[in-house]
Amino acid sequence: MAFAKARLLRAGLASAIGVAILVGLGTWQLERLAWKNGLIALVSERMSEPPAPLPPKAEWTKLDIEGWSYRRVSATGVFDGARESRVYTVLSDQKGRFGGPGYWIMTPLALRDGGVVIVNRGFVPEGLGRPEAEGRGDPKGEVTVVGLLRGPEGRNAFTPNDSADERLFFARDPAPIAAGLGISDAAPFTIDADATPNPGGLPQGGETRIAFPNRHLEYALTWYGLAGALVAVFIAFALKARKDEPAS
Structure with missing residues (x-):
């Protein structure tokens, strides 16, 4: 017992x-x-607010990127199409015409007030990833970009290695992209451009994924x-x- x-x-x-x-x-x-x-x-609240001016270059090293993430911002400068790069993605539930395998088109924007911010101008399907592809449009001269400020995209064990020589990357991380393009004064964040149409219809902007498991x-x-x-x-x-x- x-x-x-x-x-x-x-x-x-x-x-x-x-x-x-x-x-x-x-x-x-x-x-x-x-x-x-x-x-x-x-x-949701941040995305409904009017766009704020992009933080100046002098504040980038101490910027609270998490506190700025998904805020609508505006930035004025000139696109450097000669140093454009691609980030591979598979776009599902797209808002625009195109989806499936393709690329985010990442173009450096030389800011009027100094520094460079890499802008995700939008999605293009496979086969149209090169600047010379039919339907691609690249703005000339000074432009103002409105979009969402984004911190670096994370990687995992399954993320392929980047190919800087081909300007092909596999995460929207501004540091390796800037290094691969030879840009020394790039912002530690990117901007996802809004759905304002580009000349020719591509890249297809406004495709930021707002999905939190x-x-x-x-x-x-x-x-x-x-x-x-x-x-x-x-x-x-x-x-x-x-x-x-x-x-x-």
């Missing part, structure tokens, strides 16, 4: 620890849910469900142990 009670005690202690961990994970996911909902609301409630319910299942298993175990006790 003493052995059975000790066994039940150990099972109860292990179950309590497991339940505490699972409940903690569920609560953490609810906290993440609140954070994600707040982020989505903040981004938000499955935290699902994950929270899963953890809480596992905690409840563990409690049920322990109760069943305890009832069976009590039933199996020899009569005194």
Whole structure:
């Protein structure tokens, strides 16, 4: 009998620890849910605001890029089409005519007030990625670009290596793009141009992906469900142990 009670005690202690961990994970996911909902609301608010002037070059080294991300900004300068590059992508749920495999067209904009910002002018399908392709249009002279300020795009273990010689990149990260193009004074962020039509119709602007995975409630319910299942298993175990006790 003493052995059975000790066994039940150990099972109860292990179950309590497991339940505490699972409940903690569920609560953490609810906290993440609140954070994600707040982020989505903040981004939506930023995107509805009038465009702000691009922060000047003197502020770039100390700029809170996260605090500026997805803000609408305007920048005036001259495009350097001779140093254009491409970032490979597969565009789904496109807003414009074209989608599927293709490229983001990244063109340096030499700013009127100094410095260079790399502008994602929009999407072009495969086969039209070169500047000389039919349907491509490159603005001449000074222009004003309106779009969303974006921080560097992350990479993972499956991201291919860039090919700077071909001006082909696989992440919208201004540092390696600028290095590959020989630009020393590039901003540490990019601008996603809005849907203002380009000459000839391409690149196709306004295709910024505003999608934040938000499955935290699902994950929270899963953890809480596992905690409840563990409690049920322990109760069943305890009832069976009590039933199996020899009569005194």
